[in-house]
Amino acid sequence: MTTKTGTFEIRDQFYLNNEPFRIISGGIHYFRILPEYWEDRLQKLRELGCNTVETYIPWNMHEPVKGTFDFYGENVHGMLDVVSFVRTAQRLGLWVILRPSPYICAEWDFGGLPSWLLAGEEMDIRTSDERYLRHVRDYYDKLMPLLAPLQIDQGGPVLMLQVENEYGSFGNDKKYLESLRDMMRERGITVPLFASDGPDHNMLSNAITEGVFPTANFGSGARKAFSILKEYTDGGPCMCTEFWIGWFDAWHDEAHHKGDAETAAKELEDILELGNVNIYMFEGGTNFGFMNGANYGSRLTADVTSYDYDALLTEDGQITEKYRRFREVVSGYGRTENGQSPAYGKKLPFERVAYGSCSVVQKVDLFHALDCLAEPVDTVSPKSMERLGQGYGYMLYSSVLHTERRLHSLRLYQAADRAIVFADRKRVLTAADRELLERHEIDPVTAEDIRLDILMENMGRVNYGPIINWQRKGIDGCVMINDRFAQHGWQQYCLPLDNLEKLDYTRGWEEGMPAFYRFTFLAGKTGDTFLDFRGWGKGCAFVNGFHLGRFWEAGPQKRLYLPGALLKEGENEIILFETEGKCGGSISLQAEPDLGR
Template sequence: MRKLSIVGDQFIWEGRPYRLLSGAVHYFRIVPEYWRDRLLKLKACGLNTVETYIPWNLHEPEEGRFYFEGNADIEAFVRLAGELGLHVILRPSPYICAEWEFGGLPAWLLADDNMRLRCDYEPYLSKVDAYFDELLPRLRPLLSTSGGPVLALQIENEYGSYGSDKAYLNHLKNAMIARGMDVLLFTSDGPEDHMLQGGMIDRVFATVNFGSRAKEAFAKLREYQPTGPLICMEFWNGWFDRWMKPHQTRPAAEVAETLDEMLALGASVNFYMFHGGTNFGFMNGANLFDEYEPLVNSYDYDTLLGESGKPTEKFYAVRKTIEKYVELPPLELPPSIEARAYGNVQMSESAPLFAQLDALSTPVRRACPEPMEKLGQAYGFILYSTRISGPRSEMELVLQEVRDRALIFVDGVFFGTVERWDPQGIPLSVPAEGLQLDILVENMGRVNYGPQLRDPKGITSGVRLGYQFLHDWIIRTLPLSDLRDLIFSTENFVDQLQPAFYRGNFQVDDPADTFLRLDGWSKGQVFINGFNLGRYWEKGPTQTMYVPAPLLHQGNNELIVFELHGTRKAVVTFVDKPDLG
């Protein structure tokens, strides 16, 4: 039986000492047509293993409905890695963090107000077990013990940063073992006392995550795990970007220096990330400590391969460092992927949101505003509408716990914006005849890390005028998962202050990678040939959106932009270089 084992302070593979040189590549952040390219580049850099998380919310988007196709085909990704001569580390724990929406947990968990996450709580564990019943049998043939490339599985992710429930961790371990997961099981935590104390369990191999000071990190691990090979399961060689914050970078020389320190100690390493990819659709996560900070569409991560797969300075610096310890063949990269500038596209048709509501949703009536999850919605937007009787003197309109960004309309006219990070009320007086109040709320990404993980979306408490709650609401869920019934028109181009869909068509003779600029646009969502490309926002830092060639058609292509605030000119531009801010 082929199995990665531990003898003393070394990994042993097929009877010999083995050093894991790994890099994280998330299959779900890359179009499947490019998996081979990214994996070949990983191998060319001198790495022998690829690591990936497995996000529960991707594979069970609705309770009991499982999805393993397209960029969710984890089995195909792992088999491809094996065919290319790579080993695989999988992280199928129910929670993954990964700066991914809700840390990989499915939004439908939050429909239950009593749900307890990441602990020994039977209703939660029963959902995990049902997921494992579907997922783990798919993984079993891919394990090294079954002749596949998978060497190791993670039972939970950085749990010591969140909790200390050993019964929960042992449940996950036993659930994996009971379903035939007979390869090396491991945990990964930060190199701090409370993290290791909370995240480690008996008879499970412990690893640590860090970005610098390798000797200190490994010394702390040794206090808790005196023997066994040293491995940094997440070597943070770059970092992620948040809206309204500067683009994050880290010098290549600094990365190479820390890598050299680890390799000189005889340690193994997994680069987090080797290639970041893209948070397509609505799948970016968010941080919430001092304030709510949603992540951008790009997951470039300033790492070894850029968002579009191009090797960076770090790629060459890392390979050069590895060559000091491992004999590598001459560098051989796959053919480069061309990028093209397709130029301007005129958005020639529009469809105002408020005229399209019946094509997008079915209204429901509730006494109070309810969050998305109560209505079976995971992502996108939600619209709350009510009438306020009058007359009323000026009072403050308060959105109590809005998550995350709300546009307010009074009698169909834009009235103001309320944001989670700046939840100020807006003065409102009501005429004798009353008024119509519409509140469009955008889910900008659920919290993916930390103690505020539970993060329902929409208006989660209520709406007040002064101290009086407003009742009798019509609610429309707007996940924007199907835009086929929208009715576009070239006449009466929409008011620039109204949310609207804009549509344009462009021709492509030879599909290539490209980057979309939306100069003059404010904030919204982009769809190319029906694929939800992701979010844009003029506040940056990113100023372009990566469009992989496989999303384009030879010939005619359809582009739809859902713009929240209006545009100064209904033109977008495809360029051949990214602008990350």
């Protein structure tokens, strides 16, 4: 590994060690790809002709609990070791662009902001509100000392760091941007700082900040975009920091987003003729666990588990026709050598394997297993997940209607995102998003001391737009019973599903209830495979204790990517948590993905 220091400057163009330098970069998010695959993906990036790799840094993963920092990721298979990722890139002869903004968007839960920001005191997120900034300072106190030694002027590969992300489409608090800039400088960041925004005058002018170089994000129309950007670069170079070559999918989309390779290649030619580029995404990866983001237009649209993005590499790292076409374009500009000697390793460490079908071997429903997974918290009124210290997953709200002998309607106020309601263990209502506020007539339930259970699911926090400040999950208001009163006296069960080893499958199983299903299969050799969940309703999957992500018959995604690095030779375990009462009896592991037509 080279330790020679260098320089990177922004003048009329980019200069690396005082020589003109064109950035040809590709986006790879280390936190969406298992570490066993980093070298393979980075090597393929260099072989495309790129000289740089770009990645976001997600605050919510590195500080999951206030004051508790994780820069390795023992519970997520080591995926949070950002320093190791950067050093691997350097060893393979790549420069690095880091985007450690408090907010990253990235179709990632809450845009990378930690859920605990919503737990207590009210604050204006992404502003100069001191109640928010003090949390950013605490985070940067830990993060920036890790990043500073990775900079080019200290012998590392890092050329630039981003200050915030697409802020011009959110607000215009210049004091906030100046505060972030100063925080980074005060903590040892010496390389150039940059911002990225849409190629729009309002967006760029909202975010322009002294000492922060402006760049643009777009997917087409490079000539027009750069002509606008030039008005803000003070004679500096033009760069497309996110050249969108694909798009993300949301549940209920009609089909997987797929773009035209030739059209994208022609756009790349225009960008490289005029300036610099970061291809977004080179490889998208996977929204493992509960970390998918969401958007909110007329309704909540939660993103699927795959972040394939129609990128140059597939979700499991296969080379695409778009990759081949982009390599032709990039080769026309020659490789800009960077003085780093690549040390190549093996590519594609895992082949695709079909393991076939496996049947349920054990099962237990949620109500029988409840006390294995959570201790109840008594509250007068329902409280949101965040107020009880839970960031992700599900929460069960339970109460007994001592004063009402007939239940015929329900209404949930300040509830998100999806509710399944049971009265005396009978499923009486499923509702989501704005439906939760509506009055719902249900089939009447008549009995003394009716037990009411409401399973709330956090489907992913919105990652873009003004709603980012107002999205507590669960119920943070009240439950109206029969149009007359709010039910008081609740027991709340936090279900982040991070302790499934405590499940006791002998407790019992009732048909139609949310339940856990356990499968096992033997692997003679380990390889990448794809979990087909046809016949199952909605829920999430765990493989050998690793949270693979969500599944939903709504599509378009029909199979979940299961990296071979999570498997072992011999017996492997899969657990599904299914909420709709739809169980197929078996699942299958196939050798091909299915993201929808």
